[in-house]
Amino acid sequence: MGNREDLLAGAKRCLIEKGYAGTKARDVAAAAGTSLAAIGYHFRTTKALLNEALIEAMAEWGEELGRALADDAGPDATPQERFEAAWERIIESFARLRPLWAIQFELISQMDRAPELREAFATANRQARLGLAEVFHRLDPAVDEPTALTLGAFHQALLAGLATQWLVDPQAALSAKELTRALRTVTDEFRDGQG
Secondary structure, three states, X not given: OOHHHHHHHHHHHHHHHXXXXXXXXXXXXXXXXXXXXXXXXXXXXXXXXXXXXXXXXXXXXXXXXXXXXXXXXXXXXXXXXXXXXXXXXXXXXXXXXXXXXHHXXXXXXXXXXXXXXXXXXXXXXXXXXXXXXXHHHOOOOOXXXXXXXXXXXXXXXXHHHHHHHHHHOOOOOOOHHHHHHHHHHHHHHHHHOOO
């Protein structure tokens, strides 16, 4: 690897260990085994380096989560079985990828001061919504993109809420089975006109 790649790898490690706000230029240079001047030469600012490292880390995380969710419950699985199996894999990722989930929440407060991050997050959100519609509904986004975006946004809202619960108090957060049961109750109430 060259200095640029070393800096990106070091920045990703620092982001995971220290978070976005806690990562300083010296931390990244030390983790990368480079000089502080290398940051300026390759990225101009530490913030630009951290933003690029974060965007790369999020893309890698998205690919990993996509691979995990692609492990379908099986071709004969019911929608409920697919829902529960997918949520089991998502919840497992909260523990395995906890630092990346935490960084995303940390950065939400930075969005107004970092338009490049807002743009990267918006692009990632759109792709995530389309991917979630494919996973949960086997809906090809190319066939019906508006519906895919709406359904994906619904699952994304569940995802953000559950991630928040898990980051704050993992023992009290819903399991995949509990989430499935809650959704079943809500849909039954809608269908029966109750509630």
